[in-house]
Amino acid sequence: MESEAARPLRADAARNHRRILDAAAAAFEEDGPESSLEEIAARAGVGVATLYRRFRTREQLIRAVFEDVFSAEIEPTAWSAGDDPWADLTGALARAIDAISARQVILGLARETSAYDVETVHRYGRALERLLDRARDAGVVRPELTVRDLSAVLVMVMATVHAGDPAGDDRRRYLALVLDGLRPGRERLPAGSVTEPAADSA
Structure with a gap:
């Protein structure tokens, strides 16, 4: 079943989506990583039910905020x-x-x-x-x-x-x-390991 987060948004839903993402980003940075979905909904000016319809779990919201x-x-x-x-x-x-x-x-x-x-x-x-x-x-x-x-x-x-x-x-x-150290040098850099770091290392 397609989640609501994956569907095209109506204008009012798009506005709520934007407000939730902005509120979540601000809450996490200003109030700390433990900010609850209820606190984020209040900051966004939407009902908790509206937030949960769009993001069923905290992890879904974090993913959406990160991607944004x-x-x-x-x-x-x-x-x-x-x-x-x-x-x-x-x-x-x-x-x-x-x-x-x-x-x-x-x-x-x-x-x-x-x-x-x-x-x-x-x-x-x-x-x-x-x-x-x-x-x-x-x-x-x-x-x-x-x-x-x-x-x-x-x-x-x-x-x-x-x-x-x-x-x-x-x-x-x-x-x-x-x-x-990125400038051209007389000696080449030593070789690094053959193992690539994880995608999120930076």
Whole structure:
């Protein structure tokens, strides 16, 4: 049986859907990951029954919020129409870190509940790969760099994000430090393992 979440929405249902997603995203980030569906419904200004008709479980709601946030806020960070391959690549990484920093609770919930949509994440990876290919072709990055390396850059810099630095000074400092290692060097990077990390590692 097709779930209501998979059906095309009427205008009023679409408005409620949007309000629920926005309310859930705000509740998780501002009130914490334990925010209940009842609290989210109240924040959205809809009845609990309306929320449950659209999202039968908390996991369904988390998945929908993750997909919405990722496609609207994180995936576009890798879109670029500039003419400077180095600036396009490094700008994309900086924008991604800023976007991820603002949505750590939601991304953590998605990881905990296995709500990651693999195709969404792979689409972002393909966009990053296009930027990396341009940078390699222009000779402004190490020729041996891979998208996996860029994912590791995101993970490493995200490790410097903390609540005591709301302006993001530390993440910008350490991103600049890590980016310097992407430049062409006289020695090739040591080979990595043959095992690819999980799709949600970043």
